[in-house]
Amino acid sequence: MTVAQKLQAFWNHPAGPKTIHFWAPTFKWGISLANIADINRPAEKISLPQQCAITATGIIWSRYSTQITPVNYNLLAVNAFMAVTGAYQLFRKISYDMAQPAVTP
Numbered sequence: 101m102t103v104a105q106k107l108q109a110f111w112n113h114p115a116g117p118k119t120i121h122f123w124a125p126t127f128k129w130g131i132s133l134a135n136i137a138d139i140n141r142p143a144e145k146i147s148l149p150q151q152c153a154i155t156a157t158g159i160i161w162s163r164y165s166t167q168i169t170p171v172n173y174n175l176l177a178v179n180a181f182m183a184v185t186g187a188y189q190l191f192r193k194i195s196y197d198m199a200q201p202a203v204t205p
Contacts, residue, residue, distance in 0.1 A: 115172045125175040132178060135185040143196035151189040158183025 101109075115121040135154060138146065158179045165175035 114170050115174065121172055122174060125172065125178045128178045128182075132181045132185055135182070135189060138189065143192045146189055146193040146196075148190070148193055151186050151193060153186075154182055155186030155190055158186055 110116055111118065117123070131154065158181070161179040162176055162183060165172050165179060
């Protein structure tokens with residue numbers, strides 16, 4: 101298969117660049133990249149609810165992306181990455197919170 105044929109197959113794929121099935125997960129990479137940028141953020145400033153949502157979304161949609169036809173590998177990759185980065189941030193936040201001394205009123 102020539103390069104031109106591969107590009108044409110990619111362009112005409114049911115989850116290719118002519119469809120929302122390509123662009124939605126492509127733009128979703130921004131969330132994952134923002135989560136990577138937050139790795140240097142102090143753990144006390146990490147939002148627990150936000151990271152729970154990012155992790156859960158990544159897990160749920162990773163599973164979903166393998167069940168649809170055709171399998172959308174871009175959607176699978178971005179959501180798996182979201183699950184991993186969210187879980188890492190959750191680990192950082194929970195570890196930090198557990199290391200803090202208990203506050204008595």
